[in-house]
Every structure is written in structure tokens, then in C-alpha cells.
Amino acid sequence: MTRRGKFVVNKVSNARIIFIRDSTEAPQAQCQSTSSIPVQTGCSRRVPPPLTLTQKLEFVLTLINRLLIGFITIYLCWMSLRLDREHIPWHAVLCTLGFLCLMSEGLMAYYRGNVWTQICQRPEKARLHWMLQLCGAIIGLTGIVIKMCLEEVHFHTLHGILGLATMIVLFISLLSGLGSLYATELKSRVQPRVNKTLHNITGLITYTLAMLSMYFSFETALFNDYSLDASTYVDFRLLLEIITVIIFALSTYGPLWCLFYSRI
Ligand code: HEM
Numbered sequence: 001m002t003r004r005g006k007f008v009v010n011k012v013s014n015a016r017i018i019f020i021r022d023s024t025e026a027p028q029a030q031c032q033s034t035s036s037i038p039v040q041t042g043c044s045r046r047v048p049p050p051l052t053l054t055q056k057l058e059f060v061l062t063l064i065n066r067l068l069i070g071f072i073t074i075y076l077c078w079m080s081l082r083l084d085r086e087h088i089p090w091h092a093v094l095c096t097l098g099f100l101c102l103m104s105e106g107l108m109a110y111y112r113g114n115v116w117t118q119i120c121q122r123p124e125k126a127r128l129h130w131m132l133q134l135c136g137a138i139i140g141l142t143g144i145v146i147k148m149c150l151e152e153v154h155f156h157t158l159h160g161i162l163g164l165a166t167m168i169v170l171f172i173s174l175l176s177g178l179g180s181l182y183a184t185e186l187k188s189r190v191q192p193r194v195n196k197t198l199h200n201i202t203g204l205i206t207y208t209l210a211m212l213s214m215y216f217s218f219e220t221a222l223f224n225d226y227s228l229d230a231s232t233y234v235d236f237r238l239l240l241e242i243i244t245v246i247i248f249a250l251s252t253y254g255p256l257w258c259l260f261y262s263r264i
Contacts, residue, residue, distance in 0.1 A: 058113025065108065065250035068243050073101045075240075079226050089222055091147035098140025099166070099210040104251040106132030107207065111254050130177060137170055140210070159220055162213035169209060173202040200259050204252060211248040215241055
């Protein structure tokens, strides 16, 4: 049986979209959908309040950021995975997936304009954040280890040195993340705010170093050899570099805002 009616935005009740049937039972249907049937969501059953203008702007920025991350990730994966199996540069694939894709998404987990976490409570956002960061770290580190096994001379370029620095600070950042996760339990020793600020700072440094390394990866011989012919033209490389800078800016304004203006 199909139900006939329309979806309307209800500004009076908490529910944002309700279904009204094309029949005389309309009032009951409306009442049912807003009160007795809870809104089912992926994270929790809390219904979010209406979006503010700033949230709408943040939503657009987050969307743009995802499109840009998707563009670089898909391009670099396509560039690498179209090669013969023995020539696939797994370092480039894994580092891009781990550091660029998952870590940026992890940073955005707390964003008010993030449509995926709109209906999540703070603990759920925190869980999503650490899971994405941990997966990103494991995948990215695997990519670096693969490269270290293949190279004879280590850390001899700016890209490599920045990658090494990323690796070192990443461990500190993961440890500080643990401290931040158990901030309440540790409050007799360290103030939770201090703990969380420390994690915010180390996390930001890790992400900055990773994005710098990513930026300089477009100058490596590997990128020049395997990328489209267009990459030999400065324009395309410049485009990817500019996109990396924009992704960095759009992914870090949240933690930076927390650091300078509000409680974490
Ligand atoms: C954020 C992402 C990345 C990080 C953290 C990273 C990290 C590193 C590190 C630590 C090394 C040094 C390995 C060694 O010398 O033993 C390295 C080398 C290298 N990476 Fe990456 N990498 C990233 C992304 C990429 C991408 C996307 C490409 C290719 C397009 C790439 C291409 C290379 C090449 C060709 C080398 C060897 C030459 C050199 O050291 O510059 N990397 N990378």
C-alpha cells in the first residue's frame, strides 16, 4: 500500500520534516510523527535545532572541502592504481588516503556544519574523531614504512624530511589524544583543559606537517613520472598545490578557533 500526502517543514514542533496524509486523518498523522514515533538517526535520536546562517556557511565550506579532498584523493589513487601491479606506488596511495582523506575528515568530525555529525552528541563526535584519526595514522604510517623499505637513501628531500617530522609528532599526538580521551579520569593529575589544549596543539602540528609534506609531494619525481602529461605543465601542479592549501585552511579553522577563542 502506498501512502499519499506531502512532507512539510514544521517550525513549531521540534521535528523538522513531517509527513501529512492527503486524508481526513491528517491531524493524527502529524501528531503521531512528531510525538510518538521518534526520529531514527544513525548516531542518536536527538533532533537538531534549525540551522543558523553561520552553520549553513560552515555546511557549504565543509562540502567544498570534501569535494577538494575527493578530487586529490581520487586523482592520486587513479594515477597510481592504473599502473602495472608491481609498479603501483603504494606509498602515494596510502599516504593520501591516511593523511589527506581520513585525517581531514577526522578534524571535521566536530564541525557544526558537518552534515554527517549534525545529529551526533559530543561523545559520538569524539568517538568518530579518534577512530578516523587512528585509521588515518595507521594507513599513513604503513605508506611511509613501505617507502622507507624501498629507498636506499633516507630523508634526503624536503618532502621526506617533512614526512619524517609528521611521523614523530604523530606519535606524540596519538599519545596526547589518549590523554584527552581520558581527561576526566586524569583530572586529579592534569587539568582536562590543559590536556585537551595540548592535544589540540600537537594534532594541529601533525596535520600541518602532513599537509606540507603532501604539498611538496607534487614536486617529487614519482609524481612527474606517473601523473598526466598535464602535470609537466606548472599549471596543473600549481592547481593541486593550491587545492592542498585550501583543504588545510578549511580543515583547521575549527581546531584553531577552539584554541584561540573558546573552551575546547
Ligand atoms: C601526507 C602525505 C605523505 C607523507 C607524510 C609522506 C612521507 C614521506 C616520507 C617520510 C618519505 C621518506 C622516506 C625515506 O626517505 O625513507 C617520503 C618519500 C617519498 N614520497 Fe612521500 N609522503 C606523502 C605523500 C606522498 C605522495 C602523495 C607522493 C607522490 C605523489 C609521495 C612521493 C614520495 C617519493 C617519490 C618519495 C621518495 C623521494 C623523497 O624522499 O622525496 N609522497 N614520503
